[in-house]
Amino acid sequence: MTTKSKPKALQEFSEAAKAIVNPAVQDWMDRGGRVVGYFCSYVPEEIITAAGILPFRMRATGSTGTELSDAFFSSTNCSFVRHCMNMGLKGDFSFLDGLICINSCDHVRRIYDNWRRKINTPFLHMISFPRKTGERQVEWLRGELTLFKEALEKYLGFEITDERLWEAIRLHNETRRLQRQLYDLRKRENPPITGAETLATMVASTAMPKLRYNQLLRELLQEVSGLLGHCDHSARLMIVGGMLDDPGYLEVIESQGGLVVTDSLCFGSRVCWADVEEQVGDPMAALAQYHIIDRPACPRMYGEQPRRAAFIRNMIREFKVDGVIGERIVFCDYWSGEHFLLDKQLKAEGIPFLRLDREYQLSGIGQLRTRVQAFLESVEGGKQ
Amino acid sequence: MSTRAIQRIKDETGLLRLALDRLEQSDSSIARLNKTVVKALIESNERILRCTETKAPFIASYYAYGPEIYTAMDLPWYSVAAPITTPIAVMGQQALECRSLDIPTELCTAIRLSLYYIENDMCLPPSASIAMITPCDGMQIMNQILAAKDDWRDVPMFAPDPPYVEGERALDYYAQQFREMVAFIEEHTGRRLDIDRLRKVIEESNRQYMLWSEYNELRRAVPCPHGYRMGNQVWTMVQMLGPGDPRCTAWLQELIAETEQRVREKRGAVEKERIRLFWYDIRPLWIHEFASWLEREWGAVIVMDMFTYNPYTLVDTSTEESMFRGLAKRGLYDVPMVRQERGPADHFADDITRIVKDYRIDCVVFPAHMGHKAMAGTVGICREICRDLGIPFLYLGIDLFDSTYTIPGEVRDRFSKFFAAMALG
Numbered sequence: 001m002t003t004k005s006k007p008k009a010l011q012e013f014s015e016a017a018k019a020i021v022n023p024a025v026q027d028w029m030d031r032g033g034r035v036v037g038y039f040c041s042y043v044p045e046e047i048i049t050a051a052g053i054l055p056f057r058m059r060a061t062g063s064t065g066t067e068l069s070d071a072f073f074s075s076t077n078c079s080f081v082r083h084c085m086n087m088g089l090k091g092d093f094s095f096l097d098g099l100i101c102i103n104s105c106d107h108v109r110r111i112y113d114n115w116r117r118k119i120n121t122p123f124l125h126m127i128s129f130p131r132k133t134g135e136r137q138v139e140w141l142r143g144e145l146t147l148f149k150e151a152l153e154k155y156l157g158f159e160i161t162d163e164r165l166w167e168a169i170r171l172h173n174e175t176r177r178l179q180r181q182l183y184d185l186r187k188r189e190n191p192p193i194t195g196a197e198t199l200a201t202m203v204a205s206t207a208m209p210k211l212r213y214n215q216l217l218r219e220l221l222q223e224v225s226g227l228l229g230h231c232d233h234s235a236r237l238m239i240v241g242g243m244l245d246d247p248g249y250l251e252v253i254e255s256q257g258g259l260v261v262t263d264s265l266c267f268g269s270r271v272c273w274a275d276v277e278e279q280v281g282d283p284m285a286a287l288a289q290y291h292i293i294d295r296p297a298c299p300r301m302y303g304e305q306p307r308r309a310a311f312i313r314n315m316i317r318e319f320k321v322d323g324v325i326g327e328r329i330v331f332c333d334y335w336s337g338e339h340f341l342l343d344k345q346l347k348a349e350g351i352p353f354l355r356l357d358r359e360y361q362l363s364g365i366g367q368l369r370t371r372v373q374a375f376l377e378s379v380e381g382g383k384q
Numbered sequence: 385m386s387t388r389a390i391q392r393i394k395d396e397t398g399l400l401r402l403a404l405d406r407l408e409q410s411d412s413s414i415a416r417l418n419k420t421v422v423k424a425l426i427e428s429n430e431r432i433l434r435c436t437e438t439k440a441p442f443i444a445s446y447y448a449y450g451p452e453i454y455t456a457m458d459l460p461w462y463s464v465a466a467p468i469t470t471p472i473a474v475m476g477q478q479a480l481e482c483r484s485l486d487i488p489t490e491l492c493t494a495i496r497l498s499l500y501y502i503e504n505d506m507c508l509p510p511s512a513s514i515a516m517i518t519p520c521d522g523m524q525i526m527n528q529i530l531a532a533k534d535d536w537r538d539v540p541m542f543a544p545d546p547p548y549v550e551g552e553r554a555l556d557y558y559a560q561q562f563r564e565m566v567a568f569i570e571e572h573t574g575r576r577l578d579i580d581r582l583r584k585v586i587e588e589s590n591r592q593y594m595l596w597s598e599y600n601e602l603r604r605a606v607p608c609p610h611g612y613r614m615g616n617q618v619w620t621m622v623q624m625l626g627p628g629d630p631r632c633t634a635w636l637q638e639l640i641a642e643t644e645q646r647v648r649e650k651r652g653a654v655e656k657e658r659i660r661l662f663w664y665d666i667r668p669l670w671i672h673e674f675a676s677w678l679e680r681e682w683g684a685v686i687v688m689d690m691f692t693y694n695p696y697t698l699v700d701t702s703t704e705e706s707m708f709r710g711l712a713k714r715g716l717y718d719v720p721m722v723r724q725e726r727g728p729a730d731h732f733a734d735d736i737t738r739i740v741k742d743y744r745i746d747c748v749v750f751p752a753h754m755g756h757k758a759m760a761g762t763v764g765i766c767r768e769i770c771r772d773l774g775i776p777f778l779y780l781g782i783d784l785f786d787s788t789y790t791i792p793g794e795v796r797d798r799f800s801k802f803f804a805a806m807a808l809g
Contacts, residue, residue: 072764074752074781076490081761103548106521106725110761113729117765126728128548131517131524136564137545140557302517302543305528331757333495336488337525341532343486357488 009220010197016204017247020061020087021095024208028054033209034097039084039111040104041266041298042129044145044287046276049210050160050168051152053097057206057267059245060084060360063092072114073107078331079360080243081107088119098123098155100148104300105334123155131302133292141288149284165283169276171210178217179205179272185221186261187319190229195239195260196250202267203245233259235379236320240264240312240342241327242298242335248362253325256372258379262319264312270296273311299334308338309345316351323352323379325372330357352379386535389508390436392501397429399471413642414614420635421617424625425469431460432508441573444507445514447623448719449544450562450711452589452699455628456582457575464507465498465516465526468624476669479785492755493785495522502530509535512572514565515543519725520758542568546716548727559705559712583701585628586710590698592622595636597696600688602643604743607652608660608687609643612675615692616667623719658683658809662739664732664766665690665751665759666721668784670792677796682809684799687743691720693735729762736769746808747776753784776806 006014016022025035034053038045041057048055060083066073069085087093088111099121101112112126127144130137149160182201185192193201201220205213234257239250245267250260263269276290296311297304315321324346328335339355346353354375356368400422407419435442442460445451454461467475479493482500489496501507507530515527527543530536544561547554566577596618602609618636626632646652661678663686668674678684695718699710717723717731724731736748748770752760763779770777780798783789803809 071767072761074757074760074763074779076752076754076757076760076781078757103727106758107761109548110729110758113762114764126549128554130545130547132543132545136557136560140545140547143553299525299528300521302515302524302527302545303531303541305532330488331490333491333521333525333757336491337522337528340487340525341529 006197007220007223009216009223010193010201012216013204013220014197014200014247016207017200017245018061020059020092020207022207024204024212025054025056025095028209029095035095036098036100036123037093037096038100039108040102041271042102042104042291043100043127044291045206046165046168046172046283046287047145047149047152047160048100049171050164051156054209055206056096058084058093058099059203059207060087061245063087063361072118073110076331077110078107078329080329081111083360085111085114088115093119093121096121098125098152100125100127102127102129104129105332107331123152125151130292131300133297133301133304138285138288138292141292142282142284145284145287162283166279169278169283169286171214173275173278174214175205175210175217176272176275178214178221181221182217183262183269183272185225188229190231191259191261192224192227192229194230194250194254195237195263196247196254198260199244199250199263199265199267200247202265202271203247206267230259233257235259235322235376235383236261238262238264238312238315238319238321238324239268239327240324240339242266242332243329243360244268244327246362249327249358249368252362252365252368253372256369256376258323258372258376261321262315264296264308264315266298269315270298299338305338305341309342312342312346313349321351322383323354323375325354325356325375327356327358329360350382352382386505386508388505390433392506393429393433393469393508396469396471396474397426397433399474400426400429400469403471413645417614417617417635417639417642420631420638421621421625424621424632428460428462428625429469432462435460436508441511441575443512443514443569443573444510446516448516448518448715448722449514449565450715451623451627452585452711453562453566453569453577453582456585457569457573457577459569459573459575462508462510463624464501464513464530465494465523466624467501468620472669472672475785476787479669480788483786490754492520492522492753493783493789494755495526497785498526499529502526502533502536505535507536509539511539512569513539513541514569515541517543518546519722520756522755540568540572544715546722546726550717550727554716555709555713558716559708562708562712562715579704579707582707586699586701586707588630588633589622589628590701591633592627592636593694593696593698595633595640596622596694599636599640599643600692600694602640602647603687603692605647606660606744607650607654607657608685608743609646609652611653611679612663612667612671612686612689614639615689619691619694619720653685654679654683656683657685659803660685660687660744660746662687662736662743662745662748663689663751664736664748665753665756666784667691668751668782668787670787674792674795678799681796682799682803684803684809687745688739690724693739694718694720695723725756725758729765732759732762732766733769736766737773740770740773740775745775747778747802747806749778750780751784752779752781754782754789755784776802776808778802
């Protein structure tokens, strides 16, 4: 490695990613700020920000068990959901003023059903999110987002004006632009930032006020853009999958000699690759258009697999990726199907693809190392 | 045209004919009823085969999308993921073979079975396909994989998008999705939907739903007049084989006459009924042997299950708009599995409460099929509802298709211990 000690901004991002109530969240609450949790990157943070509330993407970082939630879920429900619910039942999310769910997948949508029956969170809302990507779906979602905004206004007792919404959209677009700049640095032959560090940076954006985050990210970009970068990696890797919020997982992969240079993750490129169109008509319509049409879709969106595969192929070209790793939490049906197709499609094009199943909490590190090591050997063999 | 897919239909038809021959040897009232169902299954296959021979249009679709529309359009259809014409024994064997697919085995076996058919060119490419992207994630990925398959790549596909929430706004949206579906079918099959014809078909299917309701009321009788099998036959006839077909109506009338006779005579599915079960899921492929054991050993009868129950909401035929809304409503709120798994968990609670009371249920069995993950996330809710009702609740955790996932002997043992512990039977 040719990089020096960790930049200060990166340290703060890592801290934010490592904890639920991180210093930034604590500081926000100490100053009287409210926090609303949300599941899934399809929930528009901008509406929450416009309400003067800190949006916090739900994670189960640090959870050590599912002893309380096991009564509500089955062993065929994914470990992310069981850990999250467990933390909720333990009171670890009692700092939340509200929780927003969408029908993202079979597992997460049942959190809403159980949460509203068992956990007393002041504001709870479900957004019915379409599974298709047409104009009618944009219109449906615009209606859903309007209902969500109205419910939030009723809870808060004040109006969330269009001006505030546009302001929030501009702020979040700035976050996305800065994040894309970070990804751009990873296109270099010797990227100045690792995959694990990037993931920590992306996770932090969902767990701290955006103004502060953008300021830190600017500092980070300035600091790392001048670095020589990592040059001792054996292969440039791309990670493709769902709910991955643990930089430690990528650290294990990168410890075997590969460098993660890009991804298609919902704590990664999928949330920053496009902007919400600014100042065009209705802000709700702009947000709906962004989530249904413009942003890269996840496998929950029907009919989008060819576009998702094309997104990955573009990434592979742009970031000079040598091999792709598909990660998925066990029992996730969406990603089992997506990886099934990607495996065929990428291998047919001569692109190495490794499928990794995992639990939400980092475990089986030895086995993970072995599989990544074997994969890297095959990637290197292919290059020769 | 896929040779293997056509051969599969022919093979299955041959097996159905054998089953029909066996039924012909009996003159019992149940055999007579079953014969009609088997004949309808054969006819369904033959219609598809005729389409392949004459190059007439046919579609792939599902029972949740207003099959009355297809009847009105005189359009044969079949289901990729609900292969009702595949004999259970064949499907049981295929459920084992589908493990060889390069896909995680924790994906629902029913979905993997469909993928097995898809990957082995056993699904006949239709003129157009209506994809079902509810009630589970597995259905959506199955359709994505189907769309990527070489021989299906040119098949036009449309998926009605089901809203998650309920209410008037959701119904407006979903009814519009149904209208788009009809326009799509018209475009790709050349068939036209005549609204007056649709009205007649729906009027007939409304009669069928009233008869279904009547039949299920008869199942409230103690002892329950039929076992596990007949309830599912009603679903197969009303929502798959004969929606709006007067022959299906006649079959339901015959069924009710037969059931009424049994109720009058206090003749139940078993000689001495001791336990009345609510099986809250679809029936397992290994139901025959298992239900026979339940009945024989414990006098336990599956009085109600997910597919036998239906809210029987009738469709208002007064206007075109009311018909589309009515079919959309049925497709969203009523049809089995979609009713329970598509949206919020409220229907689970409502259905358990209603069925336990209406059918004098002694215990609720929650099979927790490995593929039904949204359902698995309601286990705590269902358990609490049963606790509040004072009704014993058995959680299993099985595979309804792959009999080796949980050894049948082990399932029987769990039931025996449960019945004994709850002092049932």
